[in-house]
Amino acid sequence: MAISRYASWLKSDTDEIFFWHHLPENNVKNAAIIIISPIGPEYMSCHRSIKLLAEKIALSGIHCIRYDAIGMGNSSGNLEDPGIWDKWIDSPQKIRTYLKNQFNISEIIFIGLRSGCLILSEAIRTAQIKTAVFWHPQIKGAAYIRSTQLLDSVLYKKTHASETTTMEGGGYPVSSELQNNIRDTTLSSEHYRYIENALIIETKGATKKSKLNEILMSAGIKTELTHLDGLDNMIKQVTLSEIPHSNIEFIQNWITQLDIPKLANPHNDEDIDSDYSNPEYKESVININANRKLFGILTTPNNNEKDLLVIFVNTGAAHHAGPNHIHVDTARSLIKYGVTTFRIDISNLGDSANNYEIDPPQEYPLNAASDINIAIEYINTLLPHKSIVLCGISAGAHNIFHAALTSSCERLRKIILINPETYYYHSEHTLLSSGNPQPEIDQLYYQKQFFNYKKWLSLITHPSKLYNIASFAFIFIIKKVQQLALKMLNSVNIKIRTALENDILLLGDKNIALALIYSEGDPGHQILMSQAARTIKNHRQKNLYASIQIHNADHTFSSMRSRKDLYEAIAQSVNKT
Helix, strand or coil: CCEEEEEEEEEECCEEEEEEEEEECCCCECEEEEEECCCCCHHHHHHHHHHHHHHHHHHCCCEEEEECCCCCCCCCCCCCCCCHHHHHHHHHHHHHHHHHHHHCCCEEEEEEECCHHHHHHHHCCCCCCCEEEEECCCCEHHHHHHHHHHHHHHHCCCCCCCCCCCECHHHCCECHHHHHHHHCCECCHHHCCCCCEEEEEEECCCCCCCHHHHHHHHCCCEEEEEEECCHHHHCCCHHHCCCCHHHHHHHHHHHHCCCCCECCCCCCCCCCCCEEECCCEEEEEEEECCCCCEEEEEEEECCCCCCEEEEECCCCCCCCCCHHHHHHHHHHHHHHHCCEEEEEECCCCHHHCCCCCCCCCCCCCCCHHHHHHHHHHHHHHHCCCCEEEEEEECHHHHHHHHHHHHCCCCCEEEEEEECCCCCCCCCCCCCCCCCCCHHHHHHHHHHHHCCCHHHHHHHHHCCCHHHHHHHHHHHHHHHHHHHHHHHHHHHCCCCCCCHHHHHHHHHHHCCCEEEEEEECCCCHHHHHHHHHHHHHHHHHHCCCEEEEEECCCCCCCCCHHHHHHHHHHHHHHHHCC
């Protein structure tokens, strides 16, 4: 059975809900499923699994919509906006009305995943739906808040649990108002007076006696409870996240067995608008139909538009919204400077993924540079007057570095590398290979820990750790000897350059400037100084290189303060292009 899909925004009062609609093309049933995604860090980890579930549901002849909660992904708003909890609760009903008006669909099924079940339980108070799926449900909002506080205490040593301040939320802020809203929410029986059928999927590690199952059964709801593996691996860091295929297959089969009639007189989607505007900017869906199809979002200022465009590429395996919403927030913050932006998913990541059942997401895919150059060529054709800047974080920095080296676009003016962990990724580095960043990473670690007495005590009580230090010292000495030898040869006009120096010179020949933004403790700057200090010095004098350090920031800027500093640093670098 064939399916199609499109992305758009749905107006919800003063906000815009970004959504993907997966449409069946044959044997269409008079039902649609709305997937309510997790909030917070699990949103990014579960994206790939939710996308696959939506496509499987459409293959069963049922319309399916997955959407970004307001303040997350490509939807409008901010997580710290007042009243955001009420907006989240109202969103499924807005989407339901859209499906009824646009496609003549009357039967709606909600699927909540993790904390999305908390939203589901409140949304069905007014949405008279008959069927709901609770996928690894978060039963109590108070438990969600406690786990978020615990995450903060691990990530930010100075953070304390508080009901009066905004929690960092591991990169997804939770205001005191939102904390109270979530804390007061639980999957209680009073919510379910319209429900007739329910599916509960809990992890195999959970108790066989489900409190939620008891609540639903006591309310007279026909309920099926099953225990499946997959949750723990699905909610891991994005690069490590695994799709729980058994869960998706079970949900698809359970829904297929429901008694749903075919859809009579279906409406079509010919009038669907794929962009939205507000007084400051317009955002548009972009589909690049090249050899590998790419998806992206173009953000264009309404006023004082400059001839400058920034392309944001995936950070590792995270999709185009960026870790901790960085790409979206940066794109919208650059509007006040008149800068157009384009955030993309390279192939097999985010919403450009097509073979995700077979191919796992990769941080450093072999096709990354060519995909980025496809996007550059597309933008250069669409907006030929724009000068182009590439921006990437972590693995994204590595990928844009290599895209710039191979690009033939004369309008590419700058690359902004943010916290690159390596400039040359190889799956099997040797300790002494020139591209291996581990010596610089180790050097930064030992410098940071040198005055930590607890580390010295640990060393005394665990002598085996001396081996690690001895290995580091050995490699460090060899690296220093190599650097000294290169300096001596250069001093007598025997020019021997590292690979990194040669590539930076190549960028200079193309008149492509290099900017580095880095956190304390990240190796990107250390690697440059270790392997290309002389070239960097010369490029700085020619205004082809600049660097900015962000203090008190982790690798993906999960604290609000560090993200604010990052946005200012990116704006400063872009405006100097």
